[in-house]
Amino acid sequence: MDTQVISTICSNILPQIHLQVHKLTVEEHSMKQILYAANYPQLYSLSLVNFHEITLHRYLTDDLILRDLLTKQITHLNIDIIKPVELCSEIVSNMFALILSLCKKLIALNFCDMFPTRQFQSLIFHVILEIFISSTLMKLKINVVSLIDCLYILDGPFVCLSTLIINIGQIFHICLRIDPTKKLPQLKCLSFTVQIGRLNSTYIDGIQLYDQFLIYMTQLKKFTFNIKSEVYDMNVEVELQSNEDIQRSFIGRGYQKVASYVNTNVCSRYSECHIYSLPYDFEFYVYPQNSFQRGMFHKVRKLKMSDGIPFEHKLFKFIAQEFPFFKFLYICNDNRQDDKQDSSTLITFPYLTFLDLEKAHVDYAELFLLEKNMHLPCLVNLSINNKSLTTITNNFTNDPTL
Known part of the structure; x- marks a missing residue:
């Protein structure tokens, strides 16, 4: 937006309507001018869009008005970063922890997943270990690097988390300092996206999802998923499921309608299976x-x-x-x-x-x-x-x- 237009809005409009402002969306170049134009006692939802990570981190660390709003008022927060300086940015990870420590009343957080063309993965499991218990956060939307990040979110400080919308970059085995059988009684809604590469293994199917994942979520009311399994055969005989096998694996386990596509290439070492809940929710x-x-x-x-x-x-x-x-x-x-x-x-x-x-x-x-x-x-x-x-x-x- 033109700087002159922003100046006019801040000088002539915001001081007159500031008591009626409940939601606010600001960009990097205009945020300070808008936040300093007036007090917003009814503001509860804040969207910070088109920010560079270093600039936003500086605001979160040093800007007293922004920090005061986040601490005392904001219940719904949306974060959008233009492009991280590097993949798995340490600054972005620290920003996630900083937001959760600042926002004492936060109910819903969209962390860097506002636009379909501007999504990047956050490496957050190591900072979650340092976060104090959040007694308010109920909804989280986020992209993470690996399943480890997801498991630490589920096992971590979010005791009231009822809705998790998460896109997982990769899955690999590693020793975790969490209890894999821990029940998650508060989680009511889970939206799950992942693309998995597997070596000499079978496709992810309904049985594996239920036995290794869903059985621990006792109060889950809604589960939407979008999972692609890519299987690489390194001269080890593995009997891969057919599309009919995949469909049967979801029967009798409480799933809603599921679509599946299987492409098993006997002449190649690569095969794939795509399963997703219907209607498609992504x-x-x-x-x-x-x-x-x-x-x-x-x-x-x-x-x-x-x-x-x-x-x-x-x-x-x-x-x-x-x-x-x-x-x-x-x-x-x-x-x-x-x-x-x-x-x-x-x-x-x-x-x-x-x-x-x-x-x-x-x-x-x-x-x-x-x-x-x-x-x-x-x-x-x-x-x-x-x-x-x-x-x-x-x-x-x-x-x-x-």
Whole structure:
């Protein structure tokens, strides 16, 4: 926002409405000016967006007005960091601990998971060990590096935590200083996303989820999950489950409807299985091979398509119907389309703002960028390799409507 506009708002508007302000969203360059413009006695929800990690950490450490608000008033806090200086940033980890120690009335925290295109993983298990017990936090949304972070959250200081929405980067075995059989009586809602690489093992299925995970969550009322198992066979005979086996593993254990996709490649050392609860409850849908369940993807905003066989025109018609609100599309497929005869039907993606065709065959550039094939009224960002772009435009000489 223009600095002059912000100055006008802070000088003329906020002093008049400050008693009625309940929720506030501020950016890095305007936060201090807005917070110092007036007192906000009714403010309970604060969103800090577009911050650099060092700047936000400095504010949390040194800014007395912000610290006072967090300590005495804020019950709902949303944090957004533009981009960490490094993966698993120590500053971000310390910021998580600092927020929890400052916010004495905090009920809900979204930590760096506000936007589907700007998510990064936090390494937090080591700082959780130093956090005093939080008697107020009931809802947490976060991305973490590994299952270890997740387990320490569940075993940690959040005695009232009832809703956990968590995306886990990886799972590996390590000695933990926690009780793996500890009951979690307060947890009522768990949303769980993970992509797992396994060596000489089977796919994650309903039996494993229940016996090793859910059985300890005695009061859980809602469990939504999105799990992809990638199995690597290093010349060890492992009998992998079929899609029918996966579906049967969820029967009789209290699960709601579950979708599954199994791709067991006997000629390769790599196989995969994707399982997720329905209706699909996540903003990001990854690796949707040429197989979908109908009517379940209205919450998806970010879609990544990757496969070893071509995506045909009819599949994109299906996606337009089943993913009606997505805004970000990534296509990774270097296989040319086999059937272009059906391309006479115009496809519309009304909310698509970002399209990535960097790793896509030129056929997909032709399909999406020629107006006779696609209508993309909101597209503002395009990532495409120069060869594809010059090919479909005949070195930028073609009429784009043809």
